[in-house]
Amino acid sequence: MTRSFVFTNHKGGVGKSTSATNIALGMVNVLRRANATNCRVLIIDTDSQGHASLVTTGRKDYGADDSLYTVLMADRPNAPQTMINCIVPSQWDADLHVLPASPMLEGAERELMGVAGAPYRLADPLSKIAGQYAAVVIDTRPSFSLMTEMGLLAATDAIVPVEPRYLETVGLTSVIQKINDIREGWRHPNLRVSGLLVTKMDTRVRGHNHLLAELKAHPVLGKLLLGVIPANEAVSYAHRDHQSLFTYDPRASASKAYVQVVASLVRYMSQAGA
Ligand SMILES: Nc1ncnc2c1ncn2[C@@H]1O[C@H](COP(=O)(O)OP(=O)(O)OP(=O)(O)O)[C@@H](O)[C@H]1O
Numbered sequence: 001m002t003r004s005f006v007f008t009n010h011k012g013g014v015g016k017s018t019s020a021t022n023i024a025l026g027m028v029n030v031l032r033r034a035n036a037t038n039c040r041v042l043i044i045d046t047d048s049q050g051h052a053s054l055v056t057t058g059r060k061d062y063g064a065d066d067s068l069y070t071v072l073m074a075d076r077p078n079a080p081q082t083m084i085n086c087i088v089p090s091q092w093d094a095d096l097h098v099l100p101a102s103p104m105l106e107g108a109e110r111e112l113m114g115v116a117g118a119p120y121r122l123a124d125p126l127s128k129i130a131g132q133y134a135a136v137v138i139d140t141r142p143s144f145s146l147m148t149e150m151g152l153l154a155a156t157d158a159i160v161p162v163e164p165r166y167l168e169t170v171g172l173t174s175v176i177q178k179i180n181d182i183r184e185g186w187r188h189p190n191l192r193v194s195g196l197l198v199t200k201m202d203t204r205v206r207g208h209n210h211l212l213a214e215l216k217a218h219p220v221l222g223k224l225l226l227g228v229i230p231a232n233e234a235v236s237y238a239h240r241d242h243q244s245l246f247t248y249d250p251r252a253s254a255s256k257a258y259v260q261v262v263a264s265l266v267r268y269m270s271q272a273g274a
Pocket residue numbers: 011012013014015016017018019047051140141142199200201229230231232233235236239254
């Protein structure tokens with residue numbers, strides 16, 4: 001089964017899109033080096049801001065005919081084919097594909113509110129085509145909205161990026177509680193929280209070190225720690241140039257940290273029988 005990783009946190013600016021896009025490309029690279037028969041990875045951008053679409057494809061002005069919005073509005077029987085038609089190759093790698101967001105997704109939430117089966121309008125068509133990919137990576141907007149619920153329902157694994165200053169247990173517990181609600185309340189028993197990803201870590205800030213130490217010592221959350229990405233200005237320069245971190249500077253501290261996270265996710269995928 002192809003694993004789908006959703007990057008989610010209702011806090012804004014914590015590194016969801018940076019992590020989703022770079023980890024997706026990292027997976028392609030690792031699979032290719034391992035001579036995997038299928039190295040293709042799909043990014044699904046569910047955020048109307050379209051940051052993941054912009055950095056990976058150079059555009060975020062997708063619309064009614066060529067975006068995730070098109071898929072959500074399609075008649076159910078046509079939705080898988082519509083999804084295939086709207087997926088574009090990224091500018092980062094021929095094996096990294098993108099189902100782009102659209103500013104119209106903002107309105108889609110209202111248009112679909114109350115429509116029966118609306119929350120499954122991403123999960124259902126994705127389940128038909130996910131097998132074409134080695135992995136799927138879903139970026140979400142900073143809210144618990146219908147779009148985010150759709151992302152969670154389409155995923156097998158949730159990864160929660162979090163900045164050290166938001167590492168307080170209360171906020172994290174509410175994200176994890178939301179994921180558990182989706183699993184239990186929506187009968188999506190396979191969804192699991194597969195990791196917390198600490199981002200923008202600055203070891204010179206005493207509070208960051210303190211919070212990270214507390215997280216590591218926490219009996220439940222400590223076990224979920226997937227990796228620690230340092231605060232690194234290479235990230236903003238790479239964004240500015242619409243490049244991946246690995247292309248912009250493979251030796252940057254954040255690149256090296258993402259490589260480690262990718263390695264453990266690919267290991268996890270092979271153990272999970274993907
Ligand atoms: N490791 C890092 N070091 C320095 N800056 C970073 C790092 N990760 C992300 N950033 C910067 O932080 C900002 C937010 O990152 P990003 O867009 O990935 O967060 P997000 O959680 O997707 O935001 P949103 O909630 O708005 O979707 C960007 O300007 C990005 O360049």
